[in-house]
Each structure stands twice: as structure tokens, then as C-alpha cells.
Amino acid sequence: MLPDRGRWRNAVNLLLCMAAVAGVLVGGWSMLDTYETRKHRAESRRVIGEACAGLADADEVMRLDGGADRLGISGLNPEIIDIEGLPDRCELGRVGVKAGKDYFRSHFTLAVRALPQADPLHVLDTFLDESPFVRRVSGDDADITARTRIEQRHPLGDGSAGDYDSSAVAVTVRCAAPAEGGTTAIRASAIADYAAGTTTAADRRRLSRLARTAAGRAAAEVGCATSVPELPADLPVPARDLGSATGRQDSCGWYAEYLRGQDRGRLPDRALGVPVAAASRQESCLLAVGPSEVKRIFPQLTEEERGRASLREVLTSSPWWIRTRAFFEEEAAVAYKETRYPTQIDPGEAGHKGQLRWATATCQGRPAVFTLSAGEFRYSRMVESRLAALFTAYAEHTAARRGCVNLVLPGAG
Structure with a gap:
């Protein structure tokens, strides 16, 4: 029992004793926690x-x-x-x-x-390439190609x-x-x-x-x-927002250059590239059609070109897009998947299967593979007549920029 020194002094002493006990407990817990x-x-x-x-x-x-x-x-x-x-x-x-x-x-x-390893590093689908955009099921003001869900x-x-x-x-x-x-x-x-x-x-x-x-x-x-x-x-x-396809200085610069001498027609009006680097082992360029252009183009389509698709479906869940990719040195271990098993793309080969086109070259004595995918099936048919020239422009521009030789392109069609 505390000696009686008055009510206030006793109260203060009690509080000090309680604080000391609490300090010991907290200190012990702190030591245990540490x-x-x-x-x-x-x-x-x-x-x-x-x-x-x-x-x-x-x-x-x-x-x-x-x-x-x-x-x-x-x-x-x-x-x-x-x-x-x-x-x-x-x-x-x-x-x-x-x-x-x-x-x-x-x-x-x-x-x-x-x-290098025995299996390919990159397997590309010839029919259903992974969509880079988020699917929306509703919304008349949808703009699903404004931003990609997949970073480049x-x-x-x-x-x-x-x-x-x-x-x-x-x-x-x-x-x-x-x-x-x-x-x-x-x-x-x-x-x-x-x-x-x-x-x-x-x-x-x-x-x-x-x-x-x-x-x-x-x-x-x-x-x-x-x-x-x-x-x-x-x-x-890395940026995810697509911008205008014109005036670009990134990995989509080839497309801006291509459009300067062409009528764009049904081709994409939006682009998202990556910084151009002299020794990149892989780079990509994403192209897409914005909603205002979809609304301009869709009424011009034939019944066969539309298929069962509606304007709303294109705007909200089946966007129109194209993607190019380049792989250099060890990263040029690329295959395409048409059946159950992937088929390796070897140096000196070029081809076109489904929605995928590829070309090969040699850059500073090492292999390179250039590809183009038209990601949505109906859209690939809509622009089919322009894809061969578009891919040629891409592959030739990229090969020249990287100092590549022996570029092999697929036949037209």
C-alpha cells in the first residue's frame, strides 16, 4: 500500500507505477516481437x-x-x-x-x-491472337481501344x-x-x-x-x-494509352511513314509503340481503330464482311486491331501454332497462315523474325487486300533501321 501523502500525490504515484509496469510489458513484447x-x-x-x-x-x-x-x-x-x-x-x-x-x-x-533453348521462346497463334483490350458488354459510349490491358x-x-x-x-x-x-x-x-x-x-x-x-x-x-x-x-x-497513328517516332514510326503516302481507308487510326532502341531483342507496335472510325467504316461493309457482327459488338467486345512484333538474336526463337504442336520459324523462311504473317532476316550475323497479326478474324478479312503491302512496309522499314540483310518476305496473298 502506498503511504498516505495526500489524495493527489497518491494518485500520481499510482499512475507512475502503472506506467512503469506497462513499460516493462511493452518492452518485453517489443523484445519478443523483434x-x-x-x-x-x-x-x-x-x-x-x-x-x-x-x-x-x-x-x-x-x-x-x-x-x-x-x-x-x-x-x-x-x-x-x-x-x-x-x-x-x-x-x-x-x-x-x-x-x-x-x-x-x-x-x-x-x-x-x-x-538458346530447345523449345521456342515465343509461340504465336495463327487464328486467335490474345486480345490486348478489355471487353465491355455494355455502354453506347464505349472506347475500348483507347487503352490496352497488356503492357508492351x-x-x-x-x-x-x-x-x-x-x-x-x-x-x-x-x-x-x-x-x-x-x-x-x-x-x-x-x-x-x-x-x-x-x-x-x-x-x-x-x-x-x-x-x-x-x-x-x-x-x-x-x-x-x-x-x-x-x-x-x-x-x-510503360504507356498503355493509344494515340494518333500519325507523326510517331517510336516503334510505330514505320506505320506513320506508310500512311504519309497512302489512303488509310479501313486501316487503324490509333497506335501505341515502344521506344526505339538500337539493340532491342524484341519490340512491338499495336494499331487499333477508334470508335469514330468504326462508326464511319461499319456502314460501308458488305453483308459478308459484317457476318453476324453488329456495330455495338465491334464497339464493346470485338475491336479491330493489328499488332507487329520483331524478335532479334536469341529472342528470334519463334514458332506459330496452327495445330496442337507449334511449328518453328527457321532462318530464311517466310509465310502466311490464318491471321499471322512472318518474315526472317539476318541482323549483324544473327537471326531476326518479323511478324504481323490481324487480331480479329472479321477485321482481318476486311483489310486482307492491304495486309501484304502493309507487312512488307513494316518488315523493310524495321530491317533497314536495324541494319539487317537477307530479308525474306512471304508471297502475296
């Missing part, structure tokens, strides 16, 4: 090291998405990198507790490839180091001489798997460091002598 955090982080470092074969910087992985102390191997079928079995990947999840049970939320993936990858600097989008960075290092098994390059991709659209600029920088470190370490593991490239300090978010 101990638990350190234990979780140590375990996470061990898991990251084992799952990613020592290729990933564990602390950088844990700093992603605002920081995570507990990471584990996610999924029912855990993905763990085997350096002897590239291509391979590790997938890590953020560990939380709900109703007394651990659960995983996607956090990070590291994918590593030794190039941008080059890292001049493109020789790799490429990126808002949530993934891929770094490629070239071997001074072929390593065992004929490996000429290593490509490491660091991918943020948490909610789309939430990757910050700081996290993209972390992803670039993770990819760069992993590429260098993987190269050393497989005996690929290389120098790891420096990466740009800033990685701006």
Missing part, C-alpha cells in the same frame, strides 16, 4: 537461397511490396530452381496467418533461361541489357564464348507477383537489381564468362 521478426527473416533468407539456388539477393526480395519478413515457397507444386536444368524458376509467397493457419500470397518469381515491354537503355514492364525486369548477359551445352546467353527475369498496378518505381529498381544479380550469378554457375551490364537508374511505367 526476436520473432529476426527469426522469420533468417528463415526467409534460407528459403529464398534454397528455392532460387543462391541467385537472388534475399534482402532485396524481402524489401519488395513495402517489406515482408516471412516468405515461403508458394503453391501446391513448389517451383525451385535447378541450375542444371534451365530453364527453371522459383516462386515465393508472402506468409500470413488467418484463423491460426498460415496462408500464402504471391510475392516474387525469378525465372532463368540458358539460351520497353528496352533497358539501348536494349542490349534486356527489357521491362511495370512489374517485371528481364536482364540478358551474353557469353564471351559458348559455355557447356552451347549456351551463348543467360536471361534472368525478376517478376513482382503481388497485385497488378501496385509496383512502385522503387520496386522496379529492386527488380532490375535482382535480375542483374541473378543473370551474373547464373552465368558464373554455367561457365558463361560475361560482363554484367549496367542498368538505367529510372524505369518509367
